[in-house]
Amino acid sequence: MTADDLRFLEAGAARVVPERGLADKLSLGRPLRVKLGLDPTAPAVTLGWAVVLRKLRQFQDAGHVAVLIVGDFTARVGDPSGRSEARPRLAKEDVDRYAERVLDEFSSILDLDRAEVRRNSEWLEPLGIEDVLRLAGSITVARMLERDDFAARFAAGRPISLMEFCYPLLQGYDSVAVEADVELGGTDQLFNLLVGRDLQRDHGQDPQVALTMPLLVGTDGVQKMSQSLGNYVAVTDPPDEMFGKLVRIPDGSIADYRLLTLDFFRDPDEAERVRQGLASGELDPWQEKRRMAREVVDLYHGPGAGAVAEARFDELHRARAVPRDAPGVLVPATVFEQDPAGGWRLWVPGLLEAMGLVGSRAEARRLLAQGGVRVDGRTESREALPLEGPPPGSFLGSIWQVGRRRAARLAGLRDSG
RNA sequence: GGGCGGGUGCCCGAGUGGCCAAAGGGAGCGGUCUGUAAAAUCGCCGGCGUAGCCUACGGAGGUUCGAAUCCUCCCCCGCCCA
Numbered sequence: 001m002t003a004d005d006l007r008f009l010e011a012g013a014a015r016v017v018p019e020r021g022l023a024d025k026l027s028l029g030r031p032l033r034v035k036l037g038l039d040p041t042a043p044a045v046t047l048g049w050a051v052v053l054r055k056l057r058q059f060q061d062a063g064h065v066a067v068l069i070v071g072d073f074t075a076r077v078g079d080p081s082g083r084s085e086a087r088p089r090l091a092k093e094d095v096d097r098y099a100e101r102v103l104d105e106f107s108s109i110l111d112l113d114r115a116e117v118r119r120n121s122e123w124l125e126p127l128g129i130e131d132v133l134r135l136a137g138s139i140t141v142a143r144m145l146e147r148d149d150f151a152a153r154f155a156a157g158r159p160i161s162l163m164e165f166c167y168p169l170l171q172g173y174d175s176v177a178v179e180a181d182v183e184l185g186g187t188d189q190l191f192n193l194l195v196g197r198d199l200q201r202d203h204g205q206d207p208q209v210a211l212t213m214p215l216l217v218g219t220d221g222v223q224k225m226s227q228s229l230g231n232y233v234a235v236t237d238p239p240d241e242m243f244g245k246l247v248r249i250p251d252g253s254i255a256d257y258r259l260l261t262l263d264f265f266r267d268p269d270e271a272e273r274v275r276q277g278l279a280s281g282e283l284d285p286w287q288e289k290r291r292m293a294r295e296v297v298d299l300y301h302g303p304g305a306g307a308v309a310e311a312r313f314d315e316l317h318r319a320r321a322v323p324r325d326a327p328g329v330l331v332p333a334t335v336f337e338q339d340p341a342g343g344w345r346l347w348v349p350g351l352l353e354a355m356g357l358v359g360s361r362a363e364a365r366r367l368l369a370q371g372g373v374r375v376d377g378r379t380e381s382r383e384a385l386p387l388e389g390p391p392p393g394s395f396l397g398s399i400w401q402v403g404r405r406r407a408a409r410l411a412g413l414r415d416s417g
Numbered sequence: 418g419g420g421c422g423g424g425u426g427c428c429c430g431a432g433u434g435g436c437c438a439a440a441g442g443g444a445g446c447g448g449u450c451u452g453u454a455a456a457a458u459c460g461c462c463g464g465c466g467u468a469g470c471c472u473a474c475g476g477a478g479g480u481u482c483g484a485a486u487c488c489u490c491c492c493c494c495g496c497c498c499a
Contacts, residue, residue, distance in 0.1 A: 157494090157495050157496070158494090158495085159494065159495075220444090221454085221455095230445095244453065245453095247452080247453070247454080248453050248454070249454070250454055250455065251452095251454050251455065252454085252455085253454095254454095284452095285452085285454075285455095286452045286454080287452095289452085289454075290452090313453085316453095317452090317453055318452085337466090347466070349466075349467095350466075360463085360464065360465090361464090361465080361466075362463080362464065362465075363446085363461090363462085365466095365467080366446090366447080366460095366461055366462080367446085367447060367461085369447095369460090369461090370446095370447045370448060370460060370461065371447075371448055371449095372446085372447040372448070372461095373447095379448095383466085383467080384466095402446095402447085403446070403447060403448095403453095404447095404453055405453075
């Protein structure tokens with residue numbers, strides 16, 4: 001029973017530190033407090049984020065306590081990590097709003113009723129400088145520089161602020177404050193999770209077990225999935241979009257996607273079977289990719305949603321059907337113009353811009369010249385189109401497509417102003 | 418505090434008075450092909466109603482017919498020394 005529990009809870013994990021730690025914690029025979037920090041500055045929950053949320057859900061299902069930490073204090077201070085650009089500091093209300101939204105999206109994965117949600121301002125705000133310095137005393141600079149991204153940036157001569165050094169400390173102190181038994185995170189969080197162990201030890205607590213999950217690669221198949229890189233799938237993406245994005249990942253990522261979005265909490269062996277099948281050529285990558293996409297859509301939109309999305313996908317992209325249900329847009333009358341003879345013309349770049357299909361009219365003109373614009377399924381390269389009678393005339397209801405993924409329907413005229 | 422080197426378009430990076438809307442690469446976008454994968458290949462990649470004009474090389478001034486390039490001040494970053 002405990003052995004099964006352990007295998008279940010460690011399924012898919014990248015690292016468990018210390019290796020035997022989780023088994024020891026489980027043998028305590030009480031519900032464990034499993035900590036997960038959430039980033040209240042991110043507007044959407046991605047499939048990458050979902051990985052660690054699913055893992056937390058597994059702990060919940062096994063009877064343990066999910067402790068979610070809203071990093072409201074840290075978000076307000078502003079974290080200049082990453083690209084060395086100082087992240088905007090957020091006002092209290094903004095953080096609260098974001099956090100609420102994010103938590104709302106979590107509810108499709110976690111059982112929030114059984115979770116403990118805490119804000120770290122609760123214990124970080126009262127800290128005095130003396131406390132902070134004492135915390136800082138627990139870690140050496142050399143130790144900090146062991147962290148991958150610090151080491152890399154230092155070597156590359158890129159700036160690292162002292163405040164960034166404080167982040168792991170504050171995050172680690174969260175573990176002390178909530179007396180975490182286990183902390184979850186992506187592999188990029190390992191260092192921070194380990195700092196938590198050190199601080200807990202300094203505070204006379206039994207150090208938490210750090211359990212990291214592999215990072216889900218983005219839809220580009222190269223970089224980690226992140227919102228700032230735009231290579232993500234959000235758990236709230238509508239079925240068609242979700243299917244389309246998933247089916248666009250490189251073949252080499254199929255098994256990883258299976259494991260981290262579906263299999264580790266359902267049937268951990270399935271991903272491995274697929275990996276081997278693909279490697280040996282027994283399985284067809286295209287079919288496997290579609291199956292994965294279908295299953296993920298089912299997971300987030302209900303059984304059967306995947307099949308519907310798949311059918312629509314085939315219709316639109318294989319049969320090249322015109323997307324009749326593209327969002328309707330009202331356009332200003334100024335995209336139509338009257339020539340001296342009294343005839344009307346449609347000014348295409350203006351229209352495409354008004355419909356939000358292009359970023360600028362100059363872009364529209366380039367795309368027209370390159371054959372990237374279709375009207376009701378036919379490629380159009382003219383910048384002005386004649387029409388019979390007053391606008392919008394026969395263009396009412398016309399479907400405009402730019403490239404393969406952008407489309408809109410001309411729903412009518414809007415009063416300019 | 419002192420010395421040195423830097424800040425160029427989404428990113429990296431060339432450019433040291435006009436030929437610079439700014440080389441090259443990456444990312445991105447469009448076409449062909451295809452499985453909205455990979456590979457290949459062609460093209461685009463600041464804005465403006467189609468013309469030249471505007472905006473742009475950390476910021477503000479200045480020199481010049483002309484400045485990403487020269488000068489002054491300021492801001493920012495890195496390295497070394499303290």
